[in-house]
Amino acid sequence: MPEAPQSPPLRADARRNVEKLRQAAADAFSEHGLDAPLETIAKRAGVSIGTIYNRFGSRDALLDQVVNELADRRVRAAMATADGTAGGAWEKLLAYVGSICQGQADDPAFNDAFSRLYPNAPALKAVCDRSLAFATELAAGARAEGALRQDVLMDDIARFFQVNGDLVRAGDDAGRRRVLALLFEGLRARPDNHPLAG
């Protein structure tokens, strides 16, 4: 079990470095995405690259800690947006998905986190899972209302984020919005719907 092995408290300078690194990493990731070189982050924090390894152990660990928080903030904001949206579950679902997608467009770090799989970042994964769970609930509501197609699965919604993320990465913001709009059209329940392929 990962019983915290009672690590001795950090020295004051080390604690300061952790803080500086966290900040620098968050900035670098948000500017350049999760591929930002450690060198850049270290320089930004005013420490050497070795210190990253001393304090965090690995690139993935740093990433997990920093982006986890960043992603959590965005996801919460999107939930709040959904909750604050007038209308039924359908409207809230669109608001939620739209808000997450806008977040992906606004922040490369969030985008990479949400769409690319970073398998060695458990905390990050947890945030994404929570987000999908929330969307699942809204989708169930929207389906019950008769606004969302009956045969749309949760995986379909999850893939919206993948698609949106790829278009963000391609730098095509106009296209991103168009594709999203078309997908939303496709989600709508209609009298003449027949089952989707797949």
Next chain:
Amino acid sequence: MPEAPQSPPLRADARRNVEKLRQAAADAFSEHGLDAPLETIAKRAGVSIGTIYNRFGSRDALLDQVVNELADRRVRAAMATADGTAGGAWEKLLAYVGSICQGQADDPAFNDAFSRLYPNAPALKAVCDRSLAFATELAAGARAEGALRQDVLMDDIARFFQVNGDLVRAGDDAGRRRVLALLFEGLRARPDNHPLAG
């Protein structure tokens, strides 16, 4: 005819190497995508990596020659599929887009060529342009029939290939089909359509 700039004829062995390299490159690209290392290609052709540079000048030039042909074949096949499809322009359009997308799923080289921009591959670009022109015509027909939404632009269709390509690269074939199906639903003209965002 593209007037050849009168370069002196190749020696027989060099001509053979060009052929072996073309073949090896086509195979490697189709197996591993356009990122296939030159080392791999050279080994496969039974020559040294230097020979690639002697014969083609650069990675991009090799790529342009080889993938251009490969892509052209796929595009022609898709056009033939569309032409052979019963129904109106709408049905042909779906058949065409579906055929290209299936090609992207079947061949990583075609996929990379069609979705990632390889800006230094002019012949390749020409193939893609021809493909889009064909789709544009079909779309115009489908719009005239009243089957395709009035406000769908050619760029929207082009982005289908981008989206499809990204999902192929993610290895999610089921998802690819679902997203495509949803997008097709979104394309359909309906009495209650109101303008798309963007």
Next chain:
DNA sequence: GGCTAAGTTGACGATGCCTTCAGCTTATAC
């Protein structure tokens, strides 16, 4: 002030790719 364990540093080796080029091999013409 001095000691020492905690912490930092940055050059280094490893990886994986591209591209070059000096030196060697060989097809071809005579």
Next chain:
DNA sequence: GTATAAGCTGAAGGCATCGTCAACTTAGCC
């Protein structure tokens, strides 16, 4: 059979990144 230009080779140099570690620095305790 030989000369020679065409062609081939692969080691070497680049570049960008990761992760390590021996040697140095310093916080914090006495």
